[in-house]
Amino acid sequence: MLNIEQALEILKENGIHISQQVLYRHLNQGKIKGTIRTKREGWLIDPDDLNRFIEENTEKVEKTDDNANKDEHKVELTKQIEELEGIRTELTGQVEELKEENENLREVMNILLESLIARVSVLNDNKQMVEKNLKLYTKRLDDTIRHDKYLRGILDQNKCEQVFIESIISAFWDEEDIEGFECNLEYLESIGIRYDKVRSE
Numbered sequence: 001m002l003n004i005e006q007a008l009e010i011l012k013e014n015g016i017h018i019s020q021q022v023l024y025r026h027l028n029q030g031k032i033k034g035t036i037r038t039k040r041e042g043w044l045i046d047p048d049d050l051n052r053f054i055e056e057n058t059e060k061v062e063k064t065d066d067n068a069n070k071d072e073h074k075v076e077l078t079k080q081i082e083e084l085e086g087i088r089t090e091l092t093g094q095v096e097e098l099k100e101e102n103e104n105l106r107e108v109m110n111i112l113l114e115s116l117i118a119r120v121s122v123l124n125d126n127k128q129m130v131e132k133n134l135k136l137y138t139k140r141l142d143d144t145i146r147h148d149k150y151l152r153g154i155l156d157q158n159k160c161e162q163v164f165i166e167s168i169i170s171a172f173w174d175e176e177d178i179e180g181f182e183c184n185l186e187y188l189e190s191i192g193i194r195y196d197k198v199r200s201e
Helices: 004-013 020-029 047-172 178-190 195-200
Strands: 034-036 043-045
Touching: 004 020, 004 043, 004 047, 020 043, 043 047
Parallel strands: none
Antiparallel strands: 034 043
């Protein structure tokens, strides 16, 4: 059996710091089993029951520490969750901004593509018009060249006729032979050459 001083020392060694009055109260309440044989000896405590009391209170302390650790860990986890929620909210906002920018870029690209298609269509139309005008101008140039050649041919023909007429007039012209001249004049008119036209030229 253990006396009060011995029991307090054992309790202290096991991390339970209580006063002598508290130990008396536990003995009176039956939380720790003990007997009083004589007033001189006072309380005598059963070592096995004291060990039981130590184990129960040690478990309570450990549970309390565990609960405190759990609460602290819970607070830390809650704080981390809040930080992660903040990061998630920020990332969600950035994703929405990127989606909006992507939509704007897509609209701009569609506008540019439509403009490019329209310009290509205009260029194709202009190309066809240029090709058509080029063919028309080529045809007109060919016609002009042919007409120029035709006019040059007529001019050359007129020159040749003039030379021919002058040579005929020289051959038939004789002022002293009026009768012969009149005959020659009738001949010229019969082939379509008038004397007054020749004289005017």
